[in-house]
Amino acid sequence: MLSAGCKLVDGYTRCAIIDYGRGDLYFISHDYYTLLQKMDRLKIKDIEKELDSDSRIHFYNFLDFILENELGFFADDPMKFPVMSEMPEDDYIELQDVIIEIDQQIFDLEIFLKLCDDLKNLRCKDFQIRLLSTADLKFLTTIVDIIETTNCNYIEIHCMFNPDITEDDLSEFVEKHVLVSHFYLYGAPFIRKKEVMNSIPGFHSLALGCLYYLNYSFDEGNCCGIINMGNLNFSSIYVHNKLKTRNGCLDKKISIDRFGNIKNCPSMSQVYGNVQDTSINEIIGNHDFRKYWFIKKDQISVCKVCEFRYSCTDCRAFTNDSTDMYGKPAKCGYDPYTGKWKDHAMHTVKHKMNFIQDSK
Numbered sequence: 001m002l003s004a005g006c007k008l009v010d011g012y013t014r015c016a017i018i019d020y021g022r023g024d025l026y027f028i029s030h031d032y033y034t035l036l037q038k039m040d041r042l043k044i045k046d047i048e049k050e051l052d053s054d055s056r057i058h059f060y061n062f063l064d065f066i067l068e069n070e071l072g073f074f075a076d077d078p079m080k081f082p083v084m085s086e087m088p089e090d091d092y093i094e095l096q097d098v099i100i101e102i103d104q105q106i107f108d109l110e111i112f113l114k115l116c117d118d119l120k121n122l123r124c125k126d127f128q129i130r131l132l133s134t135a136d137l138k139f140l141t142t143i144v145d146i147i148e149t150t151n152c153n154y155i156e157i158h159c160m161f162n163p164d165i166t167e168d169d170l171s172e173f174v175e176k177h178v179l180v181s182h183f184y185l186y187g188a189p190f191i192r193k194k195e196v197m198n199s200i201p202g203f204h205s206l207a208l209g210c211l212y213y214l215n216y217s218f219d220e221g222n223c224c225g226i227i228n229m230g231n232l233n234f235s236s237i238y239v240h241n242k243l244k245t246r247n248g249c250l251d252k253k254i255s256i257d258r259f260g261n262i263k264n265c266p267s268m269s270q271v272y273g274n275v276q277d278t279s280i281n282e283i284i285g286n287h288d289f290r291k292y293w294f295i296k297k298d299q300i301s302v303c304k305v306c307e308f309r310y311s312c313t314d315c316r317a318f319t320n321d322s323t324d325m326y327g328k329p330a331k332c333g334y335d336p337y338t339g340k341w342k343d344h345a346m347h348t349v350k351h352k353m354n355f356i357q358d359s360k
């Protein structure tokens, strides 16, 4: 039996075993993919009966490989290990993510309070704030204090680097606001990642959040949707399961631009209403708005034959064909028909990869 933390995915040129428990990836041929599917929960001696003597040698080698890497195990009674459901159990979440663009020059506190009240009622989990100006900690404190009243889980901030704000000031801000986990500063004169640690004397030193200094400008989200080997997910089986039924990026997401326009994503053009006169609840009930939530990787051109399709995000804002709702994400450098990445997309390979030769 394959371990519960491992998943098999078939692709055009090759197949994959993904060990989500360890974050490891193993490439296998279609023959071994079929064999693994067939042998699940069968007796070894019954599988052997089906194989000729040459194939048995490959079969034993393959079993050794599975056991050595703890990808599977023998069970006397497979009934004790029922197949686990792949349905994501997140029906209780009405809205997962919100992206809010803020232009300090035209910011309206009253509307922001109303918006946060709406998001609180929908129990929205994750907030991303895109401040379209340089960091202003006084202003950000006002914003974050309001968001914290919504009982969300997580706040991420994006803004331009401000040379007048020291790293100590930023660290103190993150330390005070425990929900602020990621703070991105664009246009910095250097690239750096700084973990903010709990500095209270006598307490364990815990990472409270992270400052990311980036030496390029914030391009209002156009940097979104880049897919390369380094940002595929090989560590969350929840994401794998979700990608089988939902969209990896837009599911339960809403975005509000600087003028209050409500969209699926800041980089998409279609507007569904404005926070000044429309409630978020009304928008997420709109069938047209929700249609992107259910676009699965199995429906996307090219992606549907890719062995990484349940480990990948799915950008619908930048696709190879703007007229096709199911076009391949434009910022992906992988071609599943050749099994090759373009050079630029390969730069951060961090996962262990193995390849098992075809059984003849």
Ligand code: SF4
Pocket: 227, 297, 302, 303, 304, 306, 307, 308, 309, 310, 312, 313, 328, 329, 332, 333, 334, 335, 336
């Ligand atoms: S081809 Fe599609 S599924 Fe495969 S890595 Fe690229 S975007 Fe992801």
